[in-house]
Amino acid sequence: MRLIASILTASLAVVALPAAAQDAEPFTGASVVALGGIDHTSSGPGDPLTGFVYGGAVTYDLGEGKLRYGVEAEATGSTMDGCYTMGGTAVRSCTSFGRDLYVGGRVGVVLNPSLMLYGKAGYTNARATGTFDDPSTAASPDLRFEGNDDGYRLGGGLEYDAGKFLIRTEYRYSDYGADRRHQGTVAVGVRF
Template identity: 40%
Template sequence: MRKLVLTAASAALAIGLAAPAMAQDAQGPFTGARVEAVLGYDSISDGHDQSSSSSDGVTYGGAFGYDWQVGRLIVGAEGEITGSTTDTRTDNLIANGDSYRMDAGRDLYAGVRVGAAISPVAMVYAKGGYTNARVDEEYRVGSTRTTGHTDLDGFRIGAGLEYKTSANTYVKGEYRYSNYSGGDNVYDVDVDRHQVVAGVGLRF
């Protein structure tokens, strides 16, 4: 995790140092700082090859970022903080009759996106970066119940479409896949996450 954080910090610093020079060359409707609200579908499942079920819920939160447009090319850095109503349960995980439940909590994301303007008001993009999710865990076997929470490191990739609704506002639709691993409270966690979200944003 430390290596991932240092890598992300170094990338952010490099982008920050390059921003003034890029801003001089960048122009176009997709250049500038932005903030947005996101809301959408959230599904998580156990990534192990075991008897488990996926669970659906709602993800919600906010994002911020900065984009540079040169010609049709758009490059940006972004961060996001979200919560979720999703949880998942796995039965017979270690022994017959046991159960493991995981409730999704807050999720932090930092990454980059690269896009292309397909018109003066629309762009398509791909994204990727580091994500950290906090989960609450509960393991039951017989009358014994063990609880805890842990932070999981992972990666996220995705793609979307952004459409300008005015000079400073936009809407977007996005699909993203995340995978998390780790956990030291009950067992080694491997979580697959699929999300489809909509966003409403303001560009400065």
């Protein structure tokens, strides 16, 4: 809970920062975006799972010339879930992926006054819930679990500057040890 409070506090601080630097350089200052896209994992023992990722992010970028660098905080949810039968048994396992929190940095290169190519890296924490159910036992389900997994995220994308508004398209890879996720997102937002 302290992590969520810290992310929200940092997000509000980023939004409240003055954006005087944006007048001089494109792709600088604070921004807030809403995002959505495809969420996919194939690292578990069952069939690959695919769902929809949705959420928002706040970013603050600095720099001059062609170089940009900044920090980003993001909170997303996912519709990704699924069930499979464990090999050769009647035991059924179901998993549902929930919220995902991310904090990291990004570095970009301005390709022209309206387009920036960037890369990102940082810490991510994802929540998953699930069940194991053996139909031969009386209890149903036999076991429930809920947990948070820590990991890292690497990604990259393009950002289009449309004046005060921006559009981002991004690929990101998240590794939580046992689970690995691939996401492709599109974000629309406002730069302050």
